[in-house]
Amino acid sequence: MKFFPSLGLGLLLWASAALAAEPVSIVTTTADIAAIVKAIGGDRVAVESIAKGYQDPHFVEAKPSFVRVVNRARMLFNVGLELEVGWLPLLIQGARNPSMTVVDLSSGIAVLEKPSGPVSRAQGDVHPLGNPHYWLDPRNGVIMARRVTQELKTVAAADAATFDQNLKSFEMDTTARRKRWEEQMAPFRGAELVSYHKEWEYLVNWLGLNVVGYVEDKPGIPATPRHLEELVQTMQQKKVKALLASNYTNPNVPKSVAEKTGAKLVILASSVGGEESVRTYGDLFESIVGKLTGALK
């Protein structure tokens, strides 16, 4: 049934193309980047994200309808570090849009967990370029926003002043709120917790938390019973209070681990749009910090 609204939207887009001051169309791989682009571009950009916020960005499907979206975009922003390697290359190739600029936002980020030795698929879904979940540190959000501003100016030079203004307020707002989040989390510095997948490394690195184990045996590979037994022991010994999982994780296994150990299962939105109330990049950390302080108390 959603076909008809999208048809209507298509006609609307087509009609709006006829107007002189049409906004620049931007496509992003994730909803977090879309939120940042929106904050900087305002109404000068029309931005669409391919992955939804409640979806695992590793496992997006390269649907032909996304090919159409990429076909119409002037610029594409992606996370990089091979997060989108399973689907983005096909969308870009299928889009037949060589004039589009592709911007990899990972350049300029201090990447964590870059493997220093050899990597093998026996280690599970390892990312040979490092951990790609870097948007989960608000300091990286500011770096991303600066890069977005710089790139938007190349496709909408006339609006450069607006973008600079928006960047300034984004930076001020994010920094001010970051200090408040840091204060809220200060009592829990060094707290030990367990996470489902290796996706909260940037968050815990920023907040000074300490991940002592993972539910997954290896990244992307479900746990064996033996691994879970060891994990439960570790958690009981260390009196771990919280187990973090993303809202696209199947909660069954983490739930049983939490029940056995008395830890609280904390289901977090790992992207903008992961929960209905999380609409902006700042909302994401409000939600995460709120839940963490509640669980670690």
Place this chain on the structure above:
Amino acid sequence: MNLLLAKLCLWIVIVGPLSILLFPKLGQAQDAVIDALKKQMAEMQATMKKMAERIEQLEKERSADADSAKAQQPQTAAAAAPASTGKGISNAFNPAISVNGLFSGGYSSSPQTTRQLTNPDFHNGFNLQEAEFQFTADVDPYWKANFILAVDRAGNAEIEEGYVTSEQLPYDLLPRDTSLKLGKFFASFGKHNLLHAHQFPFIDRPLINQAAFGDEGLKEPGAGLSYLLPTPWFSELTFQGLAGENESLFRTSEDSKPRGAYLGHWKNFFDLSDSTTLEFGNSYIGGRNSDAGHRLSQAIGLDMTMKWRPLQQATEKGLVWQNEYIYFSRDRDRDPSSRGGGFYTSLQYQFARNWWIQGRYDLLGVPKLDDGRKNRWTTLLALVPSEFSALRLQHSYTNQTNGKSVNEVLLQMNFTIGSHPAHQY
């Protein structure tokens, strides 16, 4: 450094046997082949020796490095990497390589019938079904190249596909929204024909694909343009000019001259919701055959696929319902013309993270073929430990008007190593 070594070894492993396999086809006399092999072996030995020396030297350098700077481990590793490419050998421009292996075992109540139906090489027992080597790289800013070499269990190597694609050419020779494909490739006919053996949703081809295009599929040297229509949904038109080499549809033997063929394909795709999609396709191919009189051979195809995958459980639940109908005809002057049609409908359901259960029904003979009608029921259970491996067990029951009914059980191991391939939707 280790990555580079791994790639070098892979090259030797791949290029060595491949050149051995290719030589008998290219060379004339047996002696020349043996000489060439001996020479190659000597070269390989020399290379191996050089590599061993190099490894030893590098290990020495590395342990020296490690002693001097133990505190800066990541930096040491980073510094060691350029050392191995210090002589100007860079692997940055090497193609991305992946290898697919298909190992299978099977039992048929009538191996003879199975050979006629789906797999001309079938015998009861285990065999390496096929190995596929895929190489992908950008040629320059304009072209992207793709090679797929298939080695069958008899050791015959073949360039299954080898083509370049482009979305942009100098002087804007290629209009916007258009892509160009040149080389040898699977013709854009329907859904199943575009798949390599390791991508097949079931272990064997649908009966109608087998009947219309043979056990190699419809792959042809040629050129194609495909254009994205400016519609509010995804709609793509493809035209391909092809050699017309397919032996089921166009030629009588490998020696007969191909007379050219033309193909059109129209694909439409709709999002019914975030999790459900619907695809419709129409295909046509036509060209003169090499039979007496050089009359027309043609095929038309219709396909419909519906997919469901809830976004929040993308790795755990999924459903694919695929249907395809093909009608083909091969007109002849003296012998009777052959024509016929058939369809398959298949359902694939992922019910847990690592498990799929699947069913397919094939009906060959609507309208009837020369050898009557065939019904085939197939069920399959797959254990998929990761996106790089799958273990599949399949049962099929076939009954036919002219021929024996047959039960088949097949077990297949399907695996991929090397570069991470993107997944076609």
